[in-house]
Structures are given as C-alpha cells and as structure tokens.
Amino acid sequence: MRALKLLALLPFATLLGGCDFVVLAPAGDIAVQQRDLVLISTVLMLLIVLPVMALTVFFAWRYRQSNTTATYEPDWDHSTQLELVIWSAPLLIIVCLGALTWMGTHLLDPYRTLGRIAADRPIEGKDAPLNVEVVALDWKWLFIYPDYGVASLNEFAAPVDRPIRFRITASSVMNSFYIPALAGQIYAMPGMETKLHAVANKAGTFRGFSANYSGAGFSGMHFEFKSTSAADFDKWVAAAKSSGGMLGRSDYLQLERPSENEPVRLYGSVDRDLYKAILNMCVETGKMCMSEMTDIDAKGGLGREGLNNTLPLAYDKYARRGAPLGSEPTFVAGICAIDEIKGAPTREVNAPFDMTPLRGVGLKRPPFSPAHPSSTSLLLGQRTKSDS
Incomplete structure (x- = not known):
C-alpha cells in the first residue's frame, strides 16, 4: 500500500522537472549578485531553522512516554550556558543578515549606475550604455531606443556585455517590469518614471513579463529578451529600420488601447518626443503636459x-x-x-489676488476691485441675499 502511494506521487515529481530555475541560473551580473544574496540569506537562516527542527524531533523521540530511561528532572529551570547559545546564535545571524541587507540595498539599487560589467571586468570609458525607454501598456510592452530611433512591441534586444539603462513608465495602471535572467523587478507607474541598470553576460533568449496583476489581459503580458552579440544587435536594429513602421503620436494612441496577446512588432522610426509626452501624460493634441x-x-x-x-x-x-x-x-x-x-523663456504667472480661504459665515466681505469685475456680482449677490 505504501509503495502504491509513492507511485501515485511520481507524476507530480515529473511536473516539477519542468520548473525553470532562471532566478538561480541568471544571465546578467546584477541578477547573479541578487541570486548570491538570496542564497547567502537562506543559508544563514537555515543555520537556526535546521537545528530547531532537528531538536524538535529529537526531544519528541527522547522524551516520549514509552522511554523510561530518559532523565527526569522536574526541578530543572535554568542553564546559563544554554541561554547563551539560545540568544547569541540568533543575534549573530541577525547582525550578519542586517549587514548583508544594508550592503545589498545600496550596491544593487536599481537607480545606481553600474560599476562593472562582470565580477572580473570593471566599467570602462568605451562601455557606452544602451538607453531603452520602456512603456507598460494594456496588455503589452513597448520598447523605444532613442539613440537608434527605433522601437519594438513585445520584444527587447540588447548586446552582451553592454550596460543597459532603462527608463520605465506606464500608460494607465501600475505594472512591474521583470526579466528574471537580467535583474530584479521594478514598478512601472503612469505619470512617474522609474529607472533600472543592468547588463547581460550570456547570449540567449529569455522571458520578461509583468509581475504585478493589471487586469484581464495580464496573463499574456510577456515579451522575449534577446541577448545577442554586438553584430547581431546591429542586424536587429537594421531589421527594425527596414520594417517601415512609424510610431507617432496618433499611432501610439491606437496602440495604447487595451488588447491582448499582441504579436511582435518593429517600428523603423519613432517620434523623438513620444516618451516625454507619455511620461507627462499629454500625447493627445492640445492636452496640458x-x-x-x-x-x-x-x-x-x-x-x-x-x-x-x-x-x-x-x-x-x-x-x-x-x-x-x-x-x-x-x-x-x-x-x-x-x-x-521647448526653448521658451520662463514666464512669471501672477498668483490670485486674494488667497483667504472661505470658512463660512462671519467672514468680511471681499474688497471691491475694478480689476476683477466678478467681485461686483459677488457683492451684489450678498446684498440681495442679506436684504431678503
């Protein structure tokens, strides 16, 4: 009977074989450091968890009712040595976790410019970053390459060993931009900009997606990250330029409409101020930024x-x-x-003539000012009301 139960669990073990442990096998230096942070923190915590679990089983077995040989000491209540072990070990681990977290929080700050390409290769002057503007739409991802004048939908490409500088925003609701093989997730919010710095050290195709639920089409809101050689990236840019697609403001307003499972699309030219207008929520003609x-x-x-x-x-x-x-x-x-x-001189805007808040009955009547004819009607209205 026991063997049959074990055989029944085998299909579930087979399903576990399809899990993708990309977080523990990343392709970029930032993701590698984040993986190491997770592993070290887990090991430090297991130094307490495992002994506690083992001792729980040990005491339950040793002092079971049927074991008459176990030492019985009903008057025992204190041990200085045991107290030192119980409190000093967790305290040391907490200190180590705190130091590790503090260093990781600052060194892996997504807004922090990269200091190295890999563990054995620092950033050099020739390592110019790749600027990418990311827009989370409903329910798709738009990538704009301002240095190349191209854009792509649901596909992101970058060369190996080149720093990537992301500027991230959203069109409507909050999303979370996440490429597990490249770096940690960071939120994308409308009217706001977040930043992320990362680098890919391995060539390949990896999965990117939204890690924050954002509505009906959320399950299809994913894209491919293509980490390529510098030559293959140039070919990808050339293919985008030759695609002939144009992404202007009117095109973006159509693209912004909610849609699900959109295919990959390349744009050979992009309005150079489109991302700025998206960020300032003024893509529509005549709307105030x-x-x-x-x-x-x-x-x-x-x-x-x-x-x-x-x-x-x-x-x-x-x-x-x-x-x-x-x-x-x-x-x-x-x-x-x-x-x-653009380029217009700064204008001085006059503040309202009377900043006194209206608090109800008992306020003094506002002074009459010929520069503000509306005050005349206000006084007349108050007189009429008081006379009646």
Whole structure:
C-alpha cells in the first residue's frame, strides 16, 4: 500500500522537472549578485531553522512516554550556558543578515549606475550604455531606443556585455517590469518614471513579463529578451529600420488601447518626443503636459483665469478616453503646444489676488476691485441675499 502511494506521487515529481530555475541560473551580473544574496540569506537562516527542527524531533523521540530511561528532572529551570547559545546564535545571524541587507540595498539599487560589467571586468570609458525607454501598456510592452530611433512591441534586444539603462513608465495602471535572467523587478507607474541598470553576460533568449496583476489581459503580458552579440544587435536594429513602421503620436494612441496577446512588432522610426509626452501624460493634441501644470502651480497658479481652462479629466481604459462623459475625449487643456514649450523663456504667472480661504459665515466681505469685475456680482449677490 505504501509503495502504491509513492507511485501515485511520481507524476507530480515529473511536473516539477519542468520548473525553470532562471532566478538561480541568471544571465546578467546584477541578477547573479541578487541570486548570491538570496542564497547567502537562506543559508544563514537555515543555520537556526535546521537545528530547531532537528531538536524538535529529537526531544519528541527522547522524551516520549514509552522511554523510561530518559532523565527526569522536574526541578530543572535554568542553564546559563544554554541561554547563551539560545540568544547569541540568533543575534549573530541577525547582525550578519542586517549587514548583508544594508550592503545589498545600496550596491544593487536599481537607480545606481553600474560599476562593472562582470565580477572580473570593471566599467570602462568605451562601455557606452544602451538607453531603452520602456512603456507598460494594456496588455503589452513597448520598447523605444532613442539613440537608434527605433522601437519594438513585445520584444527587447540588447548586446552582451553592454550596460543597459532603462527608463520605465506606464500608460494607465501600475505594472512591474521583470526579466528574471537580467535583474530584479521594478514598478512601472503612469505619470512617474522609474529607472533600472543592468547588463547581460550570456547570449540567449529569455522571458520578461509583468509581475504585478493589471487586469484581464495580464496573463499574456510577456515579451522575449534577446541577448545577442554586438553584430547581431546591429542586424536587429537594421531589421527594425527596414520594417517601415512609424510610431507617432496618433499611432501610439491606437496602440495604447487595451488588447491582448499582441504579436511582435518593429517600428523603423519613432517620434523623438513620444516618451516625454507619455511620461507627462499629454500625447493627445492640445492636452496640458503634467510638467507644464506643475510648473504653473509652482509659480502660484493661474487663479480665477485658470478656472475656464480646467475641463473634466476622465480615463476609461476600455473606451480609451472620456467614455463616462461622452464620446469626445476630455482633459485639462494645454496653453500651448509641446513644440512651443521647448526653448521658451520662463514666464512669471501672477498668483490670485486674494488667497483667504472661505470658512463660512462671519467672514468680511471681499474688497471691491475694478480689476476683477466678478467681485461686483459677488457683492451684489450678498446684498440681495442679506436684504431678503
């Protein structure tokens, strides 16, 4: 009967043979250091866990009811030597884990520029980083290569032993950018930019995906990472350029719409300011960029003059923009086009004339100012209300 139970477990053991231990067999220096951090931390913790588990079994067996030869000491309650072992060993392990975590947190900071290509090869002046702009869409990944003027959908390529500098954002909801063979995961959030530095030391094709659930098409939100030689990467860029695809703002707005299991697509040319517009959430024509809005707010805002400029802001990822408020997209209108903002001199924006908050009954009436005709109607309205 026992043999039959063991045979019944064999199919499950076969399934375990299909597991991919890529985290423990990475292809990049950053991922290798992260693997070592996991292994060392696990071993340090097992130094306490294993003896405790072994002693639990030992004491349960030695002091079982049927063992009449075990020493019986009902009055024993303290041992200085035993107390030293019980408290000093975990304390030392905690100190080691704390030091290891502190060093790993700083040395493996995703925002930190790489200091080496591999353990035996430091960064040199000729090792120019590969800049890649990553956009998490619903439910696909867009990669823009600003230095080459190309882009790809659901496929990422990089040469071996070349530092990679990622700039990561998202179009709608939060995702998590993760290539286990290359580096740890980092979040992609709309209106924000995160960074990641990594390097691949082995050629091959590896899997990348979102490690953060983001809706119905999440299961298909993965891509291939192609780690190639420098010559093969140049061929990949040449193939992208010859594909003839163009990724402009209108093309991006179509691509931004939610879709599942999109095939690999290459773009031979990309709007050079597309990523900046995506990050500032102003890809649509006439929409105010987030950077422009924060700049205006930092200088005091537009006051009452800015009220008419503010339109309802809505986002519905199934109908793209503005579905709850009608078929037309609604957003905060821009004062000028993004091309006009570039190189424009800094403008001083006057703050509202009266910053006194309205707190209810008992406030003094606002002073009449000919520069603000609306104050006349306000005074008239208050008089009419008080007279009645």
